């Protein structure tokens with residue numbers, strides 16, 4: 598078997614969820630498990646959290662279908678609502694909470710003959726300008742849906758654009774705009790993503806929506822996951838599958854871009870960009886062997902990458918290589934590649950087996 602595995606620590610997921618809850622005492626929390634739980638396996642994540650989580654949030658009906666059986670009694674929120682009228686019928690059968698982000702979705706609900714009423718989350722576009730009603734549009738929709746037979750709870754939801762940049766003026770503005778609607782007496786309000794859970798208590802409201810922090814990565818560029826008390830849930834581990842000795846002047850990999858400056862021992866590792874390791878990782882990016890950091894040499898290939906083992910003479914064929922995890926934070930790799938931990942986690946491909954521990 599190819600020696601590459603993503604080990605998912607379920608106890609780390611629980612630790613991180615409970616940390617989110619401690620940040621917002623007395624509030625409820627939707628664990629955000631969209632995109633296959635940020636690559637960790639939605640069903641396994643839901644199963645690990647179902648005893649402690651107040652609810653789960655997903656992007657679409659298909660994702661809700663996938664996890665419903667794993668958490669039969671839990672609230673599951675469709676963050677983008679329904680994409681066509683028939684989805685409301687299925688949402689009612691599955692007992693989902695649905696966001697409504699525009700008048701079209703509201704009309705579909707008004708016309709739907711549901712088996713039971715739905716908890717509805719009216720989405721305000723408070724400044725992200727991606728989804729949601731204007732202040733005035735939301736007031737009108739609230740009046741339209743209040744007391745309707747298809748509606749159980751009528752709630753307010755919005756999403757921050759810049760909560761990961763502490764002190765950003767748009768965040769205050771978004772909070773103000775949401776505040777203007779609270780006179781409408783919603784049953785619940787939900788605003789906070791991980792960044793707001795961690796640093797913006799005034800945004801906690803009734804329900805928080807932590808995503809990335811559950812997986813032990815940071816939403817901030819300047820605050821590490823470790824500083825925040827988060828535990829990485831995923832460790833990506835490959836192995837040394839070849840080792841060779843290079844003379845000064847010899848090169849490694851496609852494009853021959855990395856050239857040995859000294860006699861070097863080069864290891865080939867069983868992980869490449871077709872597994873989700875970013876091809877943009879530059880030479881010098883760290884992986885960890887025997888608890889020691891060693892640098893990438895040359896371009897990442899589809900199934901393999903190369904590292905300089907010269908300073909770890911005890912490294913030998915078959916040794917494990919941590920691409921990311923507790924010793925090599927995914928956020929550090931992401932920064933080196935000009936991206937975010939979210940992207941790396943969600944891009945671990947289907948051919949990488951997930952192994953669950955904890």
Ligand SMILES: Cc1ncc(COP(=O)(O)O)c(C=O)c1O
Nearest residue numbers: 629676756790791806807808809
């Ligand atoms: C509407 C909504 N709420 C919550 C989240 C969770 O955000 P984060 O992963 O930054 O905690 C997301 C994720 O993008 C989202 O789209």
